[in-house]
Amino acid sequence: MIKIYAQQLSTQLHKKLHNCYILIGNEPSLINESANLINTIAKKNGFGESFYFIIDNSTNWINLFIICNSLSLFNTKKVINLQFNEFSQNELITKQLNVLSKLLHPEILFIYRIGKLNKNDESSIWFKIISRCGISVLCWKLELNNLYKWVEIRAKDMKLSIDDNSIKLLCHYYEGNLSALTQTMKMLCLQWPDRKLTLSRVKLSISKTQCFSSIVWVNALLEGNIIRAIKILNELERSNNEAILLLNTLQRDILILVKLHYYQQKQKPLCVVMDNCNVWKQRRYLFKYALKRLDTTNLQTIIHLLIKVETSIKQNYTKIVWLQFEMLSFLLCNSNMLPIDFYRVL
Helix, strand or coil, X not given: CEEEEHHHHHHHHHHCCCCEEEEECXXXXXXXXXXXXXXXXXXXXXXXXXXXXXXXXXXXXXXXXXXXXXXXXXXXXXXXXXXXXXXXXXXXXXXHHHHHHCCCCCCEEEEEEECCCCHHHHCCHHHHHHHHHEEEEECCCCCHHHHHHHHHHHHHHCCCEECHHXXXXXXXXXXXXXXXXXXHHHHXXXXXXXXXXXXXXXXXXXXXXXXXXXXXHHHHHHHCCHHXXXXXXXXXXXXXXXXXXXXXXXXXXXXXXXHHHHHHHCCCCHHHHHHHCCCCHHHHHXXXXXXXXXXXXXXXXXXXXXXXXXXXXXXXXXXXXXXXXXXXXXXXXXXXXXXXXXXXXX
């Protein structure tokens, strides 16, 4: 199977449209953009009908098979979008996917949206069949270096003139929130018709939006600024931000913090560890602030609560999740405003 990154998809589609695309990764924005792009190009190539199915225990397989086998009076070419989730795979579903893969032909284009493949998936009949004619599009969350390149490419595609400092500011502000970054760049196009983005213009636009991203909240936590952290958290909740996005951003930085704490105890140079963890230079002082404030016991308590937050999200306990985030904020800022036993009640 040919593997490409989401950023390479546009070029590949203009060279050749394949009959099967597998979108793999944990970045929803890249997955959605990739799927939309494939559907758009497919429509231009005569695929006039588009269908969407969620793959789970309630999937109407009979209807799906009928659509694949039936011919339309006006257009025989179809795009079948298949949305998987982390609980999609079981023995029954795998059998149905095996049947579905045998219906693949030039008049049908399959788009598989899959978070992550395991060894059982890769060794299955259906995956082996689609691998022969398919393209795997990698849609993983972008590390800082890749995010910088993504902004450069996106700005070029949008015919935006943008300097290095402006790109760095956008990456810093929207790291971990690609969807918001995409919307901001679209807004910048409208706000500045000459399409020339300077640092002052980008700063002005960001301040006017008065929106926050998960990384800004985490930065406030690392800095120990409890008032700002709670203010940002409340705004994120009011804006209906996804809790899982906040959790993923926080988990990543807490793991870095734990690693830094470990090597600090071993008297190892932290700059080397930060280099290995790809910590942006303008954020390094935040981790140093947190290390001075938090000890081993603090970090153990925070990790314990992170596990509880993840469980609450999976069980869809929305109100509790935001209370737990608030509690994490107090713990990370090492604020004495939080009662000692408060975290035990959630």
